[in-house]
Amino acid sequence: MGIVRVGFIELWVRDLEASLGFYRGLLGFRLERQEGRSAYLRGYEELEWSLKLTQAPFPAVRTLGFKVDGEEALEALLRWAEEEGLPHREEADWGRPRILRVQDPFGYPLAFYHRAEKLERVLQRYHEHRGPGILRLDHFNVFSPEVGEATRYYRERLGFRLTEYTEDEEGRLWASWLHRKGNVHDIAFTNGEGPRLHHFAYWLPDPMAILRAADILAGAVQTDRIERGPGRHGISNAMFLYLKDPDGHRIELYTSDYLTVDPDHPPLRWSLNDPRRQTLWGHRTPKSWFLEGSPLLSLEDAPLPTRPSPLQGLPEHVI
Amino acid sequence: MGIVRVGFIELWVRDLEASLGFYRGLLGFRLERQEGRSAYLRGYEELEWSLKLTQAPFPAVRTLGFKVDGEEALEALLRWAEEEGLPHREEADWGRPRILRVQDPFGYPLAFYHRAEKLERVLQRYHEHRGPGILRLDHFNVFSPEVGEATRYYRERLGFRLTEYTEDEEGRLWASWLHRKGNVHDIAFTNGEGPRLHHFAYWLPDPMAILRAADILAGAVQTDRIERGPGRHGISNAMFLYLKDPDGHRIELYTSDYLTVDPDHPPLRWSLNDPRRQTLWGHRTPKSWFLEGSPLLSLEDAPLPTRPSPLQGLPEHVI
């Protein structure tokens, strides 16, 4: 299908200034444009904006955007939507003349685009970097009540590749990590009430930057925004920090996973109750991390209903 | 009294090989001598051994050693012990011809020494460094049922300087940090059943080394030895990782506190229930951290009886 990587996310937020205070003021995202009720931001490595915040009556996720490798890919995706009878529409946004929005069979509000106006390169303008040094959007993680089916579909129909997965003793899939761009994931499915967004993640330059992010939140006396971490995941081997933004959207700061470009890269299996799975160092995970997520919007900007998962229960290693 | 800094600790361990597997094998301590039932270790910056492990029937702390600035200081400390009627004796150990052991009025088995055979400098033999890069002994932290009195005594009689302290709303002292060498502490008193050792701490070169230590423990599938951290303390500003050794002795890996040499350095007050006190990032502290400690030995190598503290209750921010 020509999907290259995660491309952008659009969040509905209730107070744009408060959100900018968080994303720009504390995390140092670069604000590239603010117009009407929307703001467009990016990390320091990105040449395209990747985070759109839109003031709205309630918090939600409007789109999960993916970059594709050309206009032909958009045509193929359009045919897929039509053939599958999936809700879809095209729209344009700042610097992106054609965005194909498709609600996938599981309800996720995907968006695909190829052409994007390139912004000025600021990676090496280090004197302008602020905060922990956010570099680029890395992945989405979504709650799903049907991880097994979603994983199969994304592999078979959308060309994603499996890198890691969590199974219980009966062989049921509780979580999966799927990539296109060559690291551990562009999207992950996590068992739970869904469809909802679990979190979106940005890549940071190194583990020290993760620690710096925690220090910055603490300095600003906003430790209540720190939900989990800093720590190192067993899964993905990445250093992480999970934050809740002023609307409760969860953002992960993430770094140091590994290369997965080989087509014969063997997926890594984790047992559900392996204590090193969630955090390599054995830390327990707060219950909120398994339960809370962001609502998604339909293509008509209505909140999507969610369904509980048939797989109930939390891993043992929870606070 | 001429106390310069913490100097060494002698631990009783039940299985010397198991302990060496932990301290030398995983943490990379340098083993300088093993003789009979005892092993002498040091960090890469130290010119004197600082950790003595002795195989014994039960786990305990035999001595909390301090380096003093000359023989006159030893004489002054001897007079102090005699005048106060404190149990004391002199002994020699490897490369240390004169160690004055004194059981202080609170029961802590202190040891003072000045002369010590210097070991070869290995700080810059980086190709030989192993583990996270343990540099030097930094401090002791002891449980005390009388933090207020102990703090006053150590300041007034032994010349320690207060850098930080924790108070409740009634002005009662729950913990104090006292130094001689110019950083946050050489010794800290923590409210609780005592006298016992809460932990001893070694200095690491930087926060990345703290993370590396956690990775090493995880790699060896010994995450159960990780009690708390990695994190940053509000108190002391230090990055930390607390580990339990095979006998349950708690060792802190510690770095990045601050300079306190000014005689007019103002002690920093923390409120007992400030969530940033224990961990700047707001992490809760496991209950074990408030309750578990190592027994101390009398000068006759008998376990010291402990007393409960009149100050009962845990901070709110506990798991």
Next chain:
Amino acid sequence: MGIVRVGFIELWVRDLEASLGFYRGLLGFRLERQEGRSAYLRGYEELEWSLKLTQAPFPAVRTLGFKVDGEEALEALLRWAEEEGLPHREEADWGRPRILRVQDPFGYPLAFYHRAEKLERVLQRYHEHRGPGILRLDHFNVFSPEVGEATRYYRERLGFRLTEYTEDEEGRLWASWLHRKGNVHDIAFTNGEGPRLHHFAYWLPDPMAILRAADILAGAVQTDRIERGPGRHGISNAMFLYLKDPDGHRIELYTSDYLTVDPDHPPLRWSLNDPRRQTLWGHRTPKSWFLEGSPLLSLEDAPLPTRPSPLQGLPEHVI
């Protein structure tokens, strides 16, 4: 052509034990097999060996290996070799049943393979990691007297993508960086007498690891092996350290470049005399770095003759 990434390099060395002392003993490469005159090593992230050292009468590079995405790719490469009349042959090596060796039109002794026996995952066995923590082979950099033509050929015939390049004021190409795997390069061409290898590079986890590598070399009193760095390249934005092995082969320790998976990723142009190009911090580059390289072997294991480049002269910013 289905090339996925750089895969391995085979070096001829004069003293295998000395080379293992360097790669394994100091840099901490994992030795997976030693048989006869050859040793097979890898970084901690790799599931396939990537460095083969073979004792030989003189130092040389026998193969520059690339992983391809399947057997069909090998067939396509075989047809390419036949159609172009390029010397080629197939061979097998440890755990790799089919390696297609082709001497490309410029003389480079390429090797292509798909199937490879997977080695045990050791990325998270951190307690076994030694040295600075070598993770994976990242790229080759080769001297070429015809950078412009080689770049064009590798883009058009082998499917490489250009990410950065150095041009003089007349628009002549002095160097180019080309990738397949999604970061700055799998192969780079540098103006100079060629064909020769300029260096091969391994990825390290973070900039601290680069510093640690320098410390380790210094600790072992082998600073003469440090040719250049640590520093940050303007080109690629990577932190680097260049070392010379006991045979003079140049290895780069490399980290922190950026993602280049977008098909519309715009190549970045550098001016030949921009002082930030070679080192972002303005450091000068030693002359040896522009002049010295490793000889390559023909498919018959004979040293390849080299040709001088028509582009003469060094950048201004040279020591």
Next chain:
Amino acid sequence: MGIVRVGFIELWVRDLEASLGFYRGLLGFRLERQEGRSAYLRGYEELEWSLKLTQAPFPAVRTLGFKVDGEEALEALLRWAEEEGLPHREEADWGRPRILRVQDPFGYPLAFYHRAEKLERVLQRYHEHRGPGILRLDHFNVFSPEVGEATRYYRERLGFRLTEYTEDEEGRLWASWLHRKGNVHDIAFTNGEGPRLHHFAYWLPDPMAILRAADILAGAVQTDRIERGPGRHGISNAMFLYLKDPDGHRIELYTSDYLTVDPDHPPLRWSLNDPRRQTLWGHRTPKSWFLEGSPLLSLEDAPLPTRPSPLQGLPEHVI
């Protein structure tokens, strides 16, 4: 004499705004007060200002300030000045009611103070930190044509302790490092035309911060301000970066030396031509580093004449 540590430096600069652009804008120093022609700055760990910049007709160093442990120390220093017939005077400055200025026998314009108004603690206000995270003034390094005599005098009369020194084969002292506060130095003497200031140094939190400083200078396209580094000194084991400010004053960013509080700490001898002395990694040192320095002022604010050193010649390891 009760000297505790280096306390502050006052620099004459030709363009205060340009200097603030460098110290505050790029390096992130905290500006605490700007009044008339002077600005007062500090690092994030400091409770007292430590850098005073004063607009003046030419660049110079007005005072090298030391904190002392009480008013008695000031009296003792006053007696010393009187007995030795040294030029001296008292003055006050912002928040410092009594500063005793003394021109020592070698010409250095020292200043001593005890009382200082404490500024607000900002160490943990990480969200406000800018630049690489300057923490505290660490030391002065001065050129001297009589290193041997100056070293002896500072040890015997002012109570400094020697930690490291450079000697040639005839036993002549080329450089010395002397401390009061417990790390490698508060002041160092370097052979050369003097008295002049070679550099002053600020402590950074860790080696990553040193790299960040270099990145920031590069980002601002001010690589010409980077004179030397980043690197690790053999001497002191510290990571360093030397910068030239807009007036040519040299500032070192410095971290990771070691503890020297033991009175029996053995001074470390370096041979003049040991290549690891200047930079552990073997880097050569630019000639400017040995030749250029800042003029000092007399107590009447007149430039001090300098004398050449009888020890001529540069170490071999110079660019």
